[in-house]
Amino acid sequence: MGGCCVSTPLVNDQPPPQQQPQTQHVERKNDEVKNDDGFVNWPFTEFFLSDLTTATKNFSSDEIISENAEESPNVVYRGHLSENLGFVAIKRFKNTPWDDPDYFAVDTETAAERKHKRLVKLLGYCYDEDVGVGLLVSEFMPNDTLANRLFHQKNMDWSMRLRVAYNIAEALDYCRIARAFSYDNLSANSVLFDKDGEACLSSFGLVTAIIRYNRREGGNVNTGNVTYRFGTILVNLLTGMQIAPSHAPEMINGKDVTELIDPTLNGKYSKEEATVILKLASECLQCNDFKERFITKEVFATLEALQAKKEVSSSEMTEDEPKQQEEASSSGQQQQLAP
Secondary structure (H helix, E strand, C coil): CCCCCCCCCCCCCCCCCCCCCCCCCCCCCCCCCCECCECCCCCCEECCHHHHHHHCCCCCHHHECCCCCCCCCEEEEEEECCCCCCEEEEEEECCCCCCCHHHHHHHHHHHHCCCCCCECCEEEEEEECCCCEEEEEEECCCCCEHHHHHHHHCCCCHHHHHHHHHHHHHHHHHHHHCCCCCCCCCCHHHEEECCCCCEEECCHHHHHHHHHHHHHCCCCCCCCCHHHHHHHHHHHHHHCCCCCHHHHHHHHCCCCHHHHCCHHHCCCCCHHHHHHHHHHHHHHHCCCCCCCCCCCHHHHHHHHHHHHHHHHHHHHHHHHHHHHHHHHHHHHHHHHHCC
């Protein structure tokens, strides 16, 4: 595997040309609603603040779904838009992260154009100039965050942890290919689980990274080094522990995987797979270059191969079960017939 701090340069990797801000309320049609697969046909929408206020019960503290909301510069609420649409996630900015509100729609729509099964769909935005409030609206993920399931519920088996690592790598690799520029503040709280229990990456971090890229940093992305942050998530998955990103290197330095593995797994894990994850985490945590926007192709390829091997192994075990049951049944019958 190649060095983790070397990524393939993108073609024409230059800041996108400035676009003229254009905002308009989208007229919602009857067929542009939620179906069994979510908000599939939903158009990018400018919402009214009054609708989102109603959806969140006047931004009630009972509807807050983000952790440490009192300390965070932004708060995420659960909202219910209407009977035929169901729940959405609404992020409300305490401090507006853009210089000109008119460009908020452009930056948000840029993020909404990035569509992938492992990225939570961004549905729209709202900006109210009278009160200076900016909000983002996305699909609601009903099965909690990685942080809650891993650190508090402590009920995640090894196979699921491996799949989470692959799913998030898949989302980040897509963002790299789609020239999404970066991802802001990647953490276990950014990883959400959909209705099928699959891990997805919140779209909010994508929006704020694009806003910074276009409006505040002149194209120089500094969002906490996505590669390093991904390494921290791998350490989280190995240990089951919530740690500050700055402490991740010293936590794993010089340690064997058996010293680090989460004791709640009760030994039910693959040491070979865990060793690969530990090696990837170590390499990602050595990436201190803030210009490293996403994990490299090599990191994704390693996790993809590991997941594929895991799925083949699980499939073979499933196919062997009927044979084993048949052999056991045949053996039992022979014992009964024996004199």
